[in-house]
Amino acid sequence: MTDQPHPFHVTGLAKSFGEKQVLRDVEFTVRRGASTVLIGPSSSGKTVLLKCMLGLLPIDAGSIEIEGRTQASLNTAQRREQADRMGVAFQQNALFDSMSCWENVAFRLLQRGDQDRAAARAQAIEQIGRFGLRPEVADRYPAEISGGMQKRIGLARAFVSRPAMLMLDAPTDGLDPIMTRHTNRLIRAAVEESGATVFAITTDMRAALEFYDRLMMLHDGRIIWEGTTDEARHAEEPRLRQLLEGRSEGPIRMAVRA
Numbered sequence: 326m327t328d329q330p331h332p333f334h335v336t337g338l339a340k341s342f343g344e345k346q347v348l349r350d351v352e353f354t355v356r357r358g359a360s361t362v363l364i365g366p367s368s369s370g371k372t373v374l375l376k377c378m379l380g381l382l383p384i385d386a387g388s389i390e391i392e393g394r395t396q397a398s399l400n401t402a403q404r405r406e407q408a409d410r411m412g413v414a415f416q417q418n419a420l421f422d423s424m425s426c427w428e429n430v431a432f433r434l435l436q437r438g439d440q441d442r443a444a445a446r447a448q449a450i451e452q453i454g455r456f457g458l459r460p461e462v463a464d465r466y467p468a469e470i471s472g473g474m475q476k477r478i479g480l481a482r483a484f485v486s487r488p489a490m491l492m493l494d495a496p497t498d499g500l501d502p503i504m505t506r507h508t509n510r511l512i513r514a515a516v517e518e519s520g521a522t523v524f525a526i527t528t529d530m531r532a533a534l535e536f537y538d539r540l541m542m543l544h545d546g547r548i549i550w551e552g553t554t555d556e557a558r559h560a561e562e563p564r565l566r567q568l569l570e571g572r573s574e575g576p577i578r579m580a581v582r583a
């Protein structure tokens with residue numbers, strides 16, 4: 326056991342947009358050196374929760390502690406220090422259109438200024454290669470590559486500095502099955518070989534059960550189930566079962582919500 330504080334400890338988190346309450350009373354802990362996957366129906370608030378954890382959306386109530394410090398209390402320098410320890414990949418990639426692919430991947434390395442452009446470029450190209458892209462892609466712009474390639478550039482950016490914590494929103498969306506498996510293995514290796522902490526969102530239930538240590542399910546604005554993926558395989562919670570098995574019949578009703 327370690328007495329280091331948890332990477333994330335969230336209590337009583339609430340978040341609304343106008344009248345619409347997305348998160349009501351979210352509570353959970355992300356464990357160090359393990360991978361945790363967040364699942365939930367479409368529009369259940371998974372991305373909103375991740376953005377709150379990253380400090381990109383203000384919260385209405387509750388608290389988010391990052392390594393023992395309340396996020397709201399962090400000053401600018403502490404926020405930057407936190408950001409340096411995290412690799413983040415967004416669902417929509419959030420690439421900078423005006424930068425080449427390698428500059429996108431090396432963005433934080435260049436910002437930190439602790440290595441020259443040539444070294445940052447070499448590190449970016451190596452990382453792009455880990456995601457199966459050829460070095461020529463480095464000098465192209467996001468608009469010139471496919472959606473799946475953009476996804477891989479976004480992932481390379483998250484992994485490039487071998488961060489202690491990886492925060493990944495839908496990391497394999499839009500990738501073919503071969504690249505999906507490869508990416509899931511890289512995520513797994515970050516935990517097993519580098520001791521990273523991973524927090525990821527996915528709608529791929531097979532991958533959730535196969536590649537992650539722990540699983541949480543978000544529904545109706547709360548974490549309604551949390552445990553190891555081994556426990557999830559056998560859990561009887563009907564909402565978890567319905568989602569994992571992808572059944573349209575069950576307690577979770579399909580609804581189109583704006």
Ligand SMILES: Nc1ncnc2c1ncn2[C@@H]1O[C@H](COP(=O)(O)OP(=O)(O)OP(=O)(O)O)[C@@H](O)[C@H]1O
Binds near residue numbers: 367370371373528583
């Ligand atoms: N900036 C915003 N302003 C208003 N509503 C928002 C905003 N961001 C998200 N929402 C709403 O919050 C709800 C949750 O959205 P979110 O993107 O977190 O869902 P999700 O669980 O990640 O879904 P999916 O699996 O479909 O990506 C949705 O109804 C969405 O419309």
